[in-house]
Amino acid sequence: MTAKTGKSFAGRFGVHIAVLVFVAIWTVPTLGILVSSLRDKDQIIASGWWNSFASSSQTEAGRLPAAAAQTQKDGKYVIEGNIFGEGAKRDISAFGVKSAAPTQYPAGTAADLGEGVTLQLNADGGFVLSSPKAFEGERGQRVYYASSAPPKFTTDNYQTVLFSEGIGRSFMNSLTVTIPSTVIPILIAAFAAYALAWMRFPGRALLIAVIIGLLVVPLQMSLIPLLKLYNGVGSFFGVPSKTYLGIWLAHTGFGLPFAIYLLRSYIAGLPREIMESARIDGASDFEIFVKIVLPLSFPVLASFAIFQFLWVWNDLLVAMVFLGTEGDQIVLTAKLNALLGSRGGDWEILTTSAFVTIIVPLIVFFSLQRYFVRGLLAGSVKGG
């Protein structure tokens, strides 16, 4: 299809530009949280993440030590020190003493504050305040300054969210929910798919139609009855109603229609001759399934596994209904949702947590994209 249209240089150039713009729109948002999650938490608020490689500048206010710190030098009263104290040093570009003009004097110059009082603030934060008369009062001189901090990248945010915000625990919970919910449906669906594709029995066509119908049934239809059922079972046996077993089975149930649909259409497309020659050799249906169909179906099984894994990992609704919104069992998506409420403006927490939740799907996705696309093409009727 190359050069079908856009034969001219300008046309082809336009195509490159257009695709570049699309790619930018589709990747920049994710890049934003990745970059932010690695930034120092004060810098996230001070400047946009797209400026994170430049020094971030901000105007700050500070107070010089009070009169008690003064010394006498050459007949003048002097207060000396460093405005940053023992803290991190930044570069000061300008300073001032009035909030209306915070950057009145360039760093390193001596500002005349009237009555012979001068203040010099150097770029490294060192200051000299001198006066012919003794300083008085409990409060020191107010100073404003524009400082710039060099870009600072850190993995502190990751340590914070993983170990003290509970994201690490939720990560384990997500794995606990996801892996069984991915493995269990595969076998159940594979047998059903084989029967629906290659075995003759009354009601088969109806069953296939029912499964295709169930593909699009909104999850919302199942929630209330299942919640009631789980509560009922829980109180009858005296066990908690929000358990991992409950959510494994729920995800198995919700994943089955798509699994059977996807596997059936693949298995039905396997060559008839192989099945028939195996049958003539005396193989039973069970043997044909285990020895021929399963190995040949590996690609579609992988496709489904990736789908189900991503779907379960990314699910919020089922997890919130069947595992609850707080407590020890909470999964990553629910935890992230809870953090949005409790840590609304703390972007260092939110961006880092978000990146932790999406990293596993991204790895799965990039390493197994081929199978994922194949599954998508084969069964593009499931509504997620």
Add this chain to the structure above:
Amino acid sequence: MAAQIFSAIFVIIVGVGGCVAYFWGANKLLDVIFPSRGVSGTAAVDNLRRQGLVRPWLFVGPAMIILTIYLIYPVVETLRLSFLDRGGVNFVGLANYEWAFGDREFRNSILNNIVWLAVVPAACTFLGLIIAVLTDKIWWGTIAKSLIFLPLAISFVGASVIWKFIYEYRGEGQTQIGLLNAIIQYFGGQPQVWISLPFWNNFFLMVILIWIQTGFAMVILSSALRGIPEETLEAAVIDGANPFQIFWKIMVPQIWGTIAVVWTTITILVLKVFDIVLTMTNGQWNSQVLANLMFDWMFRGGGDFGRGATIAIIIMIAVIPIMVWNIRQANKETGGH
């Protein structure tokens, strides 16, 4: 932690082992009850026939049981509950439906859902088609497609955080750390609190779903475009058609079927959209949608199962036409195989 990992591994082993044991055991049992070897000729034939009658049900049995418990029974039960009161005990007739259509929040949700349905599937399909066509023409198209496809792997909650950061608002005069407001301010505009702007906030939420789903539309449509016979395009070029004519009159009509599949798939997804609204606004500022409203009523004030079920039924009614169409398509394709 260790106990949790152990129990997860235990479940996988028990679950998979249980499945294998069931299928293998049930199959073996059938061979024992109706032996086909070591018995007289007619008996063997009879038993083989009986085996053939039973075995398919052994294979589909577990799937049918789970589907019945988790999908078929709930559909019937939800319908029943929608005629009952909040506790699911007393029959209230159509009271829940009357309540729904009189409720301001519900009507707002319906309206928003209609806007979502009008915008999102169309935008995803259109953008997906454009990107599929464009990326086909350039050497780095595969990489571009991969990157545009990528958000599909991201959870709705994760995507919500990503976009909430883009929409982040700081008071006027402060440094904007949200990309959108920073761009607006750079060009001299007024920063806005995007997600609380009445009516328009819906569109800022829709952008998230469009961002996620365009990759899906692109992949499906891209493969359909590859299936278009080269001759039809060559003939059009020879006849002097320009690129736009080729696109609209030659390519698009040949992939209508696929466009319909993409459109309906995203439509169903839109009807169920929940996570994005919950995490971005939780229905505040008139951005409520049905799925989130339903979740809300499941737990609001201890939970009102009658009203929750009613909202679920209304989502279901919207899906039914697509369901019927899907089944018909599938019947046509399989042709009874």
